[in-house]
Each structure stands twice: as C-alpha cells, then as structure tokens.
Amino acid sequence: MRLRTLSLVTLLLVAAVAPVSGAAAVGSNGFEQQTTTTQAQACSFPYSATDATGTEVTLDSDPDRIVTLNPSAAQTMWEIGARDEVVGVSQYAAYLDGAAEKQNVSGPNGASVERVLAANPDLVLVPSSSYGASKDRVDQLRAQGVPVFVFGEGTSLAYVANKTERIGRLTGNCEAGAEVANDVRDSVSQMRSVLEDEEKPVGLNYFYGYTSGSNTFIGDVMTTAGLRNGAAEANVSGFAQINDETVVEMNPEYVVAPEESPVPANEAWNSTTAIREGNVVRVNTNYLQQPAPRSVDAAETIMRAVHPEAYEEYQQIQTGNGTATGSEASDATAAETTTTVVVDDTPPESETEAGTEPETGTETGADSPGFGVLAGLVALVGAALLAARR
Incomplete structure (x- = not known):
C-alpha cells in the first residue's frame, strides 16, 4: 500500500494552478529540462562505490545485464521497474512474475559460478547472507573481472529503503530507486x-x-x-x-x-x-x-x-x-497468498532464501471558467493515488 505516483501528482497539481501563457510554458519546460539534466548527471557513469566487504566497485557504464544472487535483490529490481535488466536470479526468486524467464544461477549449495558467468553479467548483486555462504564464489567472480557489489546485513526498514536507493544508483535506475525508497x-x-x-x-x-x-x-x-x-x-x-x-x-x-x-x-x-x-x-x-x-x-x-x-x-x-x-x-x-517455505539447516538470516512473489472518481461541475479542468485533474490525482496502492 505505497504511494507510487507522487511525481505525477505534483506535476498534475502544478499544471492545474500554473497560468496558461507562453512565458509560463517556457518556464515550465525549462525547469523540467533542468531537472532531467541534473538527474542524468547524478546518475551518470563511470560510477564507483564501496561495498560491505570494503571493496571499491567501479562500473564503467550503465549495466544492462544484472544477476541477483538472492531473492531480496531480485525483488528490489522488480519493484523499481528494472526486471528487464535482470538476466539471472536464484531459485528462490521464482515467486516473482517473469522470474522463470531468467537464468537460474543457483547450484547445489548456493550460487553457481559457471551459471553466473554464462549469463554474461555487467553487475552481480550479492546480499549479505549469500556472501557469508559463498565468499569464495564472489572471489572467483571478481577474479574474472565481473563487478560484484556485496550488501551489508539489514537491520531495519530504513536499511531496506537505503538498499533500494543504492540498487537504483548502481543499476542506473536512480529516479525509480529513490521513488520506491x-x-x-x-x-x-x-x-x-x-x-x-x-x-x-x-x-x-x-x-x-x-x-x-x-x-x-x-x-x-x-x-x-x-x-x-x-x-x-x-x-x-x-x-x-x-x-x-x-x-x-x-x-x-x-x-x-x-x-x-x-x-x-x-x-x-x-x-x-x-x-x-x-x-x-x-x-x-x-x-x-x-x-x-x-x-x-x-x-x-x-x-x-x-x-x-x-x-x-x-x-x-x-x-x-x-x-x-x-x-x-x-x-x-x-498480500497473504500462501507460499511454500524452503527449510534447510541454517538459521533464518536477514535474507533467508525461503519462499516462492499486489477506481473510483467523482464528477463535479461548475460554471466558473477553468474549474472543470481543475476538478478533472484533482479527480485524476485521486484515481492515480488509488491505483498506486497494491
């Protein structure tokens, strides 16, 4: 139940109250162009960041092929609207819509280095529990020149938000990552x-x-x-x-x-x-x-x-x-659909790979000029807010 249309709502309200004039239109367009330019610069590549292992990870260009070694990273990519960039997932991400179309990179005891490399990734996202169980495999991937970013252990919902924003930045989906965060x-x-x-x-x-x-x-x-x-x-x-x-x-x-x-x-x-x-x-x-x-x-x-x-x-x-x-x-x-729990001998770490993946309007009339347009926009805002919920 999250509001995912804040930017749309803001733009609609600004459009509703702004004077309809040539100067205003130019000013509005200028502001939008400036915002787009600023966002593009903030989300530019090359980009470097230090991960939880203390390793500086450098991405020379916007990665188009992402492999996620745990379902939490995959879920985040789905939520920021970037699932098309994901080429490999673990077996426990199967609950996500469309995950079956991705390369399964899981092996008998965790990630398969061979399967990850076969997916030809530009970036591999590794949550903490996967790294704890597969440090040697991360080292092998890095030895092959594959950028691997390891996240720390999550201890709060604030961490979830920050991690979401970080994944958005790493994958070139800065605006979407920040919005979901x-x-x-x-x-x-x-x-x-x-x-x-x-x-x-x-x-x-x-x-x-x-x-x-x-x-x-x-x-x-x-x-x-x-x-x-x-x-x-x-x-x-x-x-x-x-x-x-x-x-x-x-x-x-x-x-x-x-x-x-x-x-x-x-x-x-x-x-x-x-x-x-x-x-x-x-x-x-x-x-x-x-x-x-x-x-x-x-x-x-x-x-x-x-x-x-x-x-x-x-x-x-x-x-x-x-x-x-x-x-x-x-x-x-x-949201309470039954899922299957996968049990193993390890405790449920912060990223336990267990599991399997959610309009009405009012029509108002008025005789005063422009009121009908504003009312329509307000109704559209309300409908957008409703539709944004899971």
Missing part, C-alpha cells in the same frame, strides 16, 4: 504516526526454532506494525534459537510466523496468551523474510491483525480519500 520511508512514517498512542502488545517472531531479536529487520517490521519485540526485550540479539522456557517467561500476546511454517503445539507454547487467543499472524514468507520493499507489506499485514482501527486510519492516509474500497480490501487479502 521514499515510498518505503513514507509508509513506515505513516504507520508509526497512527500507532503512536496505541498500546503495543508483546510479539514473538518464530521460524523453525529461531526468532528475530534486536538489530534485525524482521524485529523492526514488527515494531513498526505496533508490536513490542519480545525476543529483543528478553535480550535476544540477531537471529537466534529460542527455547520453551523463554517463551513461557515472555508470554507473547501475538506470534508472527511465515505462512505454512509450524508453530509448536506443546504445553509451553499452549500456555501463552497468543496461542490461547488464537493470535498467530501469518505473513507472506517472501515479504517477511527478505529485506526488500515488500517488507512494508509484511508490516501492513501485522498491523491489520493487531491494530485494525489504526490500520484503517493508515489505509485512509495511503489512499488519500478517507475510505477503503472493495478492491483495496481484496488487495490486502491477496
């Missing part, structure tokens, strides 16, 4: 604003024996959605195993779990408020487990379950019209 920031700010005075119940994220403690982006998703992170309050840091004794002491009021991942049904868990009251919030696996723009959708799912009234207020801010339409309700439901 700001959508994430705006949505987070709006959620926190409507939840400011709400009582925050204790929540616990659970995934096959592991939980998300402090300094995790899933923990930040939960607190942004109006929960307290019980694991963090129990001094759990990062992604770590959690035992029954801690669960009983914590007594979570809500359990947040990826779809289809089991929640224990033993005596300890059954004694908690969350299980006794049926407060298990199931979230799309690919949105909850990947530090990418759709993490906001995960936060929205949690918020809707825990704070339904605040969620409605948030939804009104997002749509800009004060009411939720039937299509919007359908979109919210669609």
Whole structure:
C-alpha cells in the first residue's frame, strides 16, 4: 500500500494552478529540462562505490545485464521497474512474475559460478547472507573481472529503503530507486504516526526454532506494525534459537510466523496468551523474510491483525480519500497468498532464501471558467493515488 505516483501528482497539481501563457510554458519546460539534466548527471557513469566487504566497485557504464544472487535483490529490481535488466536470479526468486524467464544461477549449495558467468553479467548483486555462504564464489567472480557489489546485513526498514536507493544508483535506475525508497520511508512514517498512542502488545517472531531479536529487520517490521519485540526485550540479539522456557517467561500476546511454517503445539507454547487467543499472524514468507520493499507489506499485514482501527486510519492516509474500497480490501487479502517455505539447516538470516512473489472518481461541475479542468485533474490525482496502492 505505497504511494507510487507522487511525481505525477505534483506535476498534475502544478499544471492545474500554473497560468496558461507562453512565458509560463517556457518556464515550465525549462525547469523540467533542468531537472532531467541534473538527474542524468547524478546518475551518470563511470560510477564507483564501496561495498560491505570494503571493496571499491567501479562500473564503467550503465549495466544492462544484472544477476541477483538472492531473492531480496531480485525483488528490489522488480519493484523499481528494472526486471528487464535482470538476466539471472536464484531459485528462490521464482515467486516473482517473469522470474522463470531468467537464468537460474543457483547450484547445489548456493550460487553457481559457471551459471553466473554464462549469463554474461555487467553487475552481480550479492546480499549479505549469500556472501557469508559463498565468499569464495564472489572471489572467483571478481577474479574474472565481473563487478560484484556485496550488501551489508539489514537491520531495519530504513536499511531496506537505503538498499533500494543504492540498487537504483548502481543499476542506473536512480529516479525509480529513490521513488520506491521514499515510498518505503513514507509508509513506515505513516504507520508509526497512527500507532503512536496505541498500546503495543508483546510479539514473538518464530521460524523453525529461531526468532528475530534486536538489530534485525524482521524485529523492526514488527515494531513498526505496533508490536513490542519480545525476543529483543528478553535480550535476544540477531537471529537466534529460542527455547520453551523463554517463551513461557515472555508470554507473547501475538506470534508472527511465515505462512505454512509450524508453530509448536506443546504445553509451553499452549500456555501463552497468543496461542490461547488464537493470535498467530501469518505473513507472506517472501515479504517477511527478505529485506526488500515488500517488507512494508509484511508490516501492513501485522498491523491489520493487531491494530485494525489504526490500520484503517493508515489505509485512509495511503489512499488519500478517507475510505477503503472493495478492491483495496481484496488487495490486502491477496498480500497473504500462501507460499511454500524452503527449510534447510541454517538459521533464518536477514535474507533467508525461503519462499516462492499486489477506481473510483467523482464528477463535479461548475460554471466558473477553468474549474472543470481543475476538478478533472484533482479527480485524476485521486484515481492515480488509488491505483498506486497494491
């Protein structure tokens, strides 16, 4: 539920109130040309940036062939409208529409160097967990002269926004990357604003024996959605195993779990408020487990379950019209489509490769000159805002 038409809205409103004259038209065109030129200069190549490994990565020209070694990077490319530039994805990005058309670069135990090289990439994007499991493969790719950019571990939705902006810059999609990043920031700010005075119940994220403690982006998703992170309050840091004794002491009021991942049904868990009251919030696996723009959708799912009234207020801010339409309700439901969880022996790091990939108008009349045009533009703005939601 993110607003993706801010630039369009701004231009429409400027056009609506600007005087219709030759001078104004020239001035408007001049401003647009200046903005375009500035943006082009800011997004020019060659470009160099230092990645999480301390390596300076230099791109001599705008990369046209991108390989993503984890689904979070792929999801980000999809969200900034650059999926056509992606030529290779990991097997866990299969949920993304059109991913089946890309080269699968996964091997038996992670990325296949041979498959990555066969895709002839101009740039390889490597999230932190992939690097941790495949450092030697990154070294092999770099030895072949392939630019590889490794990201650090995500610990918050702010990180997700910054990473989105960085991917936009690296791939020459600066404007789109910045727009989606700001959508994430705006949505987070709006959620926190409507939840400011709400009582925050204790929540616990659970995934096959592991939980998300402090300094995790899933923990930040939960607190942004109006929960307290019980694991963090129990001094759990990062992604770590959690035992029954801690669960009983914590007594979570809500359990947040990826779809289809089991929640224990033993005596300890059954004694908690969350299980006794049926407060298990199931979230799309690919949105909850990947530090990418759709993490906001995960936060929205949690918020809707825990704070339904605040969620409605948030939804009104997002749509800009004060009411939720039937299509919007359908979109919210669609965000919870069942996915398949892929389980292995590793803990769910910040980028666990688990998972599989969301109009109305009012016609107003007036006799005064120009009012009909302005009203039409305002109606178009409203429709654009509605259509921009997932």
